[in-house]
Structures are given as C-alpha cells and as structure tokens.
Amino acid sequence: MNAVCSMEVHLQRFVSMNVSYSWIIPMCLPTGYLLDSSQNICQDIDECVAEQSTCAGGQICVNLYGGFTCVRPECPKPKHNTTYMKTSAHQCERTPCHVGSAACLEAPHSVSFHYIGIQSQLPVPRVLFTMTAPRSLGDGQRFTITRGKGQRGLEVRQAGRHRGELFLTKSLTGPAEIQVDVEMAEMSAQGLLGRHIFTVTLFVSQYPF
Numbered sequence: 197m198n199a200v201c202s203m204e205v206h207l208q209r210f211v212s213m214n215v216s217y218s219w220i221i222p223m224c225l226p227t228g229y230l231l232d233s234s235q236n237i238c239q240d241i242d243e244c245v246a247e248q249s250t251c252a253g254g255q256i257c258v259n260l261y262g263g264f265t266c267v268r269p270e271c272p273k274p275k276h277n278t279t280y281m282k283t284s285a286h287q288c289e290r291t292p293c294h295v296g297s298a299a300c301l302e303a304p305h306s307v308s309f310h311y312i313g314i315q316s317q318l319p320v321p322r323v324l325f326t327m328t329a330p331r332s333l334g335d336g337q338r339f340t341i342t343r344g345k346g347q348r349g350l351e352v353r354q355a356g357r358h359r360g361e362l363f364l365t366k367s368l369t370g371p372a373e374i375q376v377d378v379e380m381a382e383m384s385a386q387g388l389l390g391r392h393i394f395t396v397t398l399f400v401s402q403y404p405f
C-alpha cells in the first residue's frame with residue numbers, strides 16, 4: 197500500500213553553544229487516512245461521504261477503514277419456480293408462489309445484504325450486526341449461521357424475543373474479506389412460518405485503525 201508522508205520539523209537550541217539545531221522526522225500514514233494531529237491518530241477518510249468514490253451507477257459505496265469498495269447486491273437467480281425481486285438497494289423479497297409449489301414455499305422470504313468495515317485485530321467480544329424481524333408473525337425467531345459457519349470467531353445469539361446478534365469472539369487479522377449468511381427462522385407453536393437470510397460481508401482492514 198502506498199503511504200502519504202509529511203515532514204515534521206523539530207528544533208532545539210543549544211544555549212551554551214549559542215547554536216540552533218534542527219532535524220526532520222517523516223510522518224507516514226497509509227493512503228486512505230488523514231492524520232488527526234490533535235489526537236495524533238490516523239483517521240479514516242470516508243470516501244462515500246466525501247464523494248471521492250468512483251462507483252458506477254447502480255452500485256453502492258461502502259466506506260472501509262483505509263479505503264472503500266463498490267457493491268451491487270444481486271437477488272438469487274430464479275430456481276424451482278422461485279423468483280425474487282429487489283424491494284430496496286439492499287433487499288430482495290420472494291414473489292408470490294404458484295399454487296402447490298412446495299420448493300417455492302420452503303425458500304427464504306427475503307434476502308438482505310449488509311456490508312461492514314472493521315479494523316484488524318479488533319478487541320473482542322464485540323457485536324457486529326443486529327438482526328430484527330421486520331414484522332413479527334410468530335412467537336419467536338431462531339438464528340443460525342448457514343454459510344461460512346467454519347469461520348472461527350463469528351457466532352450468532354438470541355438477543356431478545358425478536359432480535360439476534362452476530363458477534364465476534366476472536367480478533368480477525370486483515371486484510372481479509374469474510375462472508376457469512378445468517379438465517380432468521382420465524383417460529384410459531386405450529387412450526388416454521390418463514391425464513392429470512394442476512395448476507396453479511398465483513399471487510400477487515402490491514403491495520404488496527
């Protein structure tokens with residue numbers, strides 16, 4: 197990664213010898229950061245807010261620590277009489293099923309996409325993402341990691357009657373991109389009412405800032 201450097205000049209005067217002496221210390225920080233001199237820390241530049249991103253039309257800008265990325269969430273492809281349509285930039289919902297199509301009725305009701313930038317070696321435990329039922333039909337929800345469950349350090353837990361949390365139990369070292377799917381199953385006394393998939397992509401930065 198390239199670095200942006202500035203020079204800091206330090207000056208000292210040797211009184212007894214009546215001479216001045218100066219030296220220069222280079223201050224380097226990776227691209228994508230600004231030096232916050234009041235706190236002496238590297239501050240991420242939010243390229244999405246600053247409109248410095250070059251995302252194409254239809255793409256969504258996601259700010260990351262030390263950079264940004266452009267994403268274009270895509271709905272699941274039609275399969276077994278099951279189709280999805282985009283209901284927002286981040287969400288797809290299943291279209292009404294044909295009568296008698298069991299495969300369609302068993303498919304998830306919605307798929308939503310979430311992008312999270314985190315720093316490398318983040319202290320743990322830490323909640324990364326909270327999932328809530330958009331409308332509560334059932335008696336409760338059950339949360340399960342259905343894809344990427346082999347990824348160490350990521351777990352889900354019930355955090356309330358209609359809420360679940362994806363949380364980090366082990367520090368992740370970047371740069372890395374990790375994708376997990378979390379399923380929220382809406383349950384009633386009669387059984388499963390419906391399923392919702394949260395596709396979560398984590399972008400772990402190269403540095404711990």
Ligand SMILES: [Ca+2]
Binds near residue numbers: 228240260262
């Ligand atoms: Ca950034």
